[in-house]
Amino acid sequence: MNKRIGRAGRKKTMTLSAMAFPATLLLFIFSYVPIVGLTIAFKDFRYDKGFLGSEWIGFKNFEFFFRSNDAWVVLRNTIGLNFLFIAMTLVVSVAVAMVMNEVRSRGVIKIVQTIMFFPYFMSWVVVGYLLYAYLHHDYGILNQVLAFFGMHSVSWYAKSAYWPAILTFMFVWKNAGYYSVIYYAGIIGIDDTYYEAAALDGASRWQMVWKITLPMIKSLVIVMTILQIGRIMYSDFGLFYNLTRDQGALYATTDVLDTYIYRALRVTGDIGIGSAVGCFQAVVGFILIMGSNLIVRKIDRDSALF
Amino acid sequence: MKKDISFGPKLAIYIFLVLICLLCVIPIITVISISFSSDLQIAKEGYGIFPKGFVLDAYKYVFKDSEAIFRSYGVTILVTLMGLVSGLLLNAMIAYVLSRRDYRYRKQLTVFLIIPMVLNGGLVPTYIWMTKYLNLKNTIWAMLLPLLIVPWFIILLRTFFSEIPSSLMEAATVDGAGEFTIFFKIVLPLAKPALATVGMFITLNYWNDWFQPLMYVDNRDLYNLQYRLYILMRDVQEMMKNSAISGMGISIADMPTESMRMAMCVIAAGPMLVIFPFFQKYFVKGLTVGGVKG
Numbered sequence: 001m002n003k004r005i006g007r008a009g010r011k012k013t014m015t016l017s018a019m020a021f022p023a024t025l026l027l028f029i030f031s032y033v034p035i036v037g038l039t040i041a042f043k044d045f046r047y048d049k050g051f052l053g054s055e056w057i058g059f060k061n062f063e064f065f066f067r068s069n070d071a072w073v074v075l076r077n078t079i080g081l082n083f084l085f086i087a088m089t090l091v092v093s094v095a096v097a098m099v100m101n102e103v104r105s106r107g108v109i110k111i112v113q114t115i116m117f118f119p120y121f122m123s124w125v126v127v128g129y130l131l132y133a134y135l136h137h138d139y140g141i142l143n144q145v146l147a148f149f150g151m152h153s154v155s156w157y158a159k160s161a162y163w164p165a166i167l168t169f170m171f172v173w174k175n176a177g178y179y180s181v182i183y184y185a186g187i188i189g190i191d192d193t194y195y196e197a198a199a200l201d202g203a204s205r206w207q208m209v210w211k212i213t214l215p216m217i218k219s220l221v222i223v224m225t226i227l228q229i230g231r232i233m234y235s236d237f238g239l240f241y242n243l244t245r246d247q248g249a250l251y252a253t254t255d256v257l258d259t260y261i262y263r264a265l266r267v268t269g270d271i272g273i274g275s276a277v278g279c280f281q282a283v284v285g286f287i288l289i290m291g292s293n294l295i296v297r298k299i300d301r302d303s304a305l306f
Numbered sequence: 307m308k309k310d311i312s313f314g315p316k317l318a319i320y321i322f323l324v325l326i327c328l329l330c331v332i333p334i335i336t337v338i339s340i341s342f343s344s345d346l347q348i349a350k351e352g353y354g355i356f357p358k359g360f361v362l363d364a365y366k367y368v369f370k371d372s373e374a375i376f377r378s379y380g381v382t383i384l385v386t387l388m389g390l391v392s393g394l395l396l397n398a399m400i401a402y403v404l405s406r407r408d409y410r411y412r413k414q415l416t417v418f419l420i421i422p423m424v425l426n427g428g429l430v431p432t433y434i435w436m437t438k439y440l441n442l443k444n445t446i447w448a449m450l451l452p453l454l455i456v457p458w459f460i461i462l463l464r465t466f467f468s469e470i471p472s473s474l475m476e477a478a479t480v481d482g483a484g485e486f487t488i489f490f491k492i493v494l495p496l497a498k499p500a501l502a503t504v505g506m507f508i509t510l511n512y513w514n515d516w517f518q519p520l521m522y523v524d525n526r527d528l529y530n531l532q533y534r535l536y537i538l539m540r541d542v543q544e545m546m547k548n549s550a551i552s553g554m555g556i557s558i559a560d561m562p563t564e565s566m567r568m569a570m571c572v573i574a575a576g577p578m579l580v581i582f583p584f585f586q587k588y589f590v591k592g593l594t595v596g597g598v599k600g
Contacts, residue, residue: 013410015485016403020415023400026455027422033435034427040434050438051431096326102311102319113590114583115327118334121578123514125536129571130333132539133340139352139564141336173329178593185594205311238517245539261429266521271430278428289424306420 041279045271061276070260074277078256081164082232085171090225092172093179098213100180101187102205113184116177124238127174131166131243157245160253167254170243171236179224186220187213223296223303230292233257233285257281334579341365341569348564364569374526374534375573382531385449386512393454393508394501400455401463402489407472423457433521448522449530453511459504462592466500467493503592506585513578535574538567 041061043054065071096116100109119127134142135156143153156162194212203211235256244250246259257277264274289305297304311319332355339357340348347358368375403409404416427435432452442448470493478488494501519533529537582589 009410012408012485016406016409017411019399019485019489020403023396023455023460024415024418026396026451027418027457029440030432030452030455031422031426034431035422035425037427037431037435040431045434047434047438051434099319099322102315103323108323110586112323112327114586115330117582117586117589118330118579121510121514121582122575123516123532125514125516125532125539126571126575128539129535129568130337133336133353133568134333136353139348141353141355144352173333177330181590181593185590205315242536242539258429265430265433271434275430278430282425282428286425293424305423306416 035282038275038279038282040271041275045275061272062280065273065276065280070255073252074255074257074260077253078235078258079232081167081254081256082228082235084164084168086225086228086232088168088172089175089179090221092176094183094217094221096176096180097183097187098209100184101213109184113177113181116180118177119174120177122174124236124242127170127239128242128245131170132245135166157247158249160250163244163250163253167239167243171239174239182224183217183220186217190216219299220303223300226292226295226299227303230289231285233281233288235259237262337568337571341565341572343565345563345565353564364565365573367566368569368573374529375570377527378529378531378534381446381449381528382513385446385515385530386509389450389454389512390505390508393456393459394505397455397459397504398463398494398497398501399489401460402467402493404460404464405467405470419457419460429521436522443522444525444528445522446528449512449515449518449528452518453515456507456511459507463497463500463504466497470496499588499591502585502588506582506589507592510578510582531574535570538570 037051040051040054042056042058044057044060045054049055096112100112103109103112122130132140134140137143137153137155137157140156142156146153154162156166190213194216195208198208198212235258237258240254240256240259241262244254258281261274261278261281264270264277293305336353336355339355340353341364342360342362343354343358344361344363351358400415400419404412404419406412409415436448436452437443442451474492474496475488478492483491514532515530516532516536519528519530520536523529523533
């Protein structure tokens with residue numbers, strides 16, 4: 001009897017393993033092999049010699065990058081802009097979620113959510129077009145507005161000073177709908193008895209917002225923010241590449257690790273620097289993600305990745 | 307028992323929501339308006355939020371070169387469909403295995419899944435691996451395979467699957483059903499909302515992808531919709547070259563380029579914006595279950 005169960009158990013394990021196999025294989029090919037490929041950062045990579053044949057050169061590629069002026073600019077842009085994105089998205093999406101919580105009509109909430117999701121459903125290429133309609137030097141709507149108020153028109157795609165604000169606005173525009181749904185779900189999950197008790201004590205609606213709603217979603221907000229900070233070394237490549245239309249004049253404030261690596265690989269063909277920056281991004285990113293996960297685990301076990 | 311809100315704050319709330327909605331919609335309306343505007347008027351007055359005149363010239367010109375557009379539509383639809391079907395199946399299968407508490411290698415498989423979420427090879431090694439070793443440059447597979455398995459989808463599906471009472475599966479096992487039967491006949495039908503959610507995310511990923519072609523496709527015949535749109539933004543010359551080759555004899559002065567670009571944009575983004583509101587219910591459900599980890 002025992003033997004038969006053992007055989008059935010083995011068969012079950014085999015079948016289940018077979019079901020997991022295709023996905024496992026694809027992950028191995030497209031995720032694991034490139035991780036091993038990170039080692040080319042320490043090599044003088046030559047296309048003809050390949051991953052294994054290229055010669056080891058230690059940290060030379062890294063030295064090139066960190067000695068250049070680019071390193072500081074790119075790191076500052078990556079971290080600074082991500083902080084702006086995280087902070088502004090947080091403020092806007094929590095505000096929207098709290099306002100929606102004051103609306104009684106389910107229909108209104110649904111309509112608002114649908115409309116706020118429109119930007120989320122568009123690719124960055126399309127969003128690049130939308131922005132272009134506003135920032136075009138001759139035809140753009142923004143310059144028409146400036147002209148209306150008697151101001152000079154601005155060459156938006158040549159003035160880097162405006163772009164941290166423009167990119168932040170567009171990031172929030174595209175993602176606020178997504179995050180507000182998450183925060184709204186957190187808010188409607190709050191037990192109604194808190195509000196009932198507060199109402200009995202004569203609390204005003206405003207007091208409830210500050211004394212119940214906000215404190216109750218505090219841990220959700222903290223968890224979300226820490227998880228996003230864990231990914232601060234990574235940028236949404238599509239946003240930076242399409243919105244700026246890859247204009248060199250804007251690099252001073254818009255060049256981030258991901259765009260820098262892309263150009264090193266595809267435009268300047270400097271695979272050494274590209275792979276070193278990529279390796280740096282992967283390692284620091286790994287440490288930050290592990291760290292943020294550790295913190296999140298302490299706050300809310302269920303929200304942690306592992 | 308929420309207290310009623312008095313008129314003043316209520317008005318403020320609705321004004322706030324209306325403003326937010328306008329902010330989301332006006333840029334979209336602007337692009338649609340421009341696509342229907344006449345280029346002569348655009349040259350005179352610039353773009354407008356509302357259409358300047360109402361002409362279909364831009365769309366006519368876009369579809370004059372219709373073969374390229376329909377080809378791109380074809381590539382996008384083909385890749386999206388293949389990605390949707392195989393992505394749903396493969397992600398769901400591994401998610402099901404992970405949801406089985408009695409699976410022997412559950413722990414190992416979970417770790418295998420999480421490592422790519424915290425560490426990745428990045429652009430350079432991936433590019434070299436894809437082009438030099440896998441020879442995927444200028445193939446449809448370069449747009450399909452790398453986006454197929456997404457650990458986040460697997461975790462989302464696993465969470466849904468875990469909620470299915472295991473007594474159902476045990477009963478089926480007693481009745482002699484194999485694992486595949488249980489998966490296809492019991493688990494999948496019960497997890498329809500979860501599959502709809504993930505299916506939507508997969509569709510969105512493939513439909514909006516332009517990055518894979520940017521990296522791996524030079525062959526015009528393999529341009530997908532978003533990438534063709536990107537190319538159009540990079541140089542309007544593309545269209546002019548095409549019409550010159552096809553010998554249509556359109557002079558550059560005749561080309562309604564400004565409105566034409568926006569028409570192309572509407573054509574590329576339109577289908578998603580029309581379809582997705584209908585699936586929003588599932589989308590919201592998915593975010594509520596697993597959004598934090600995304």
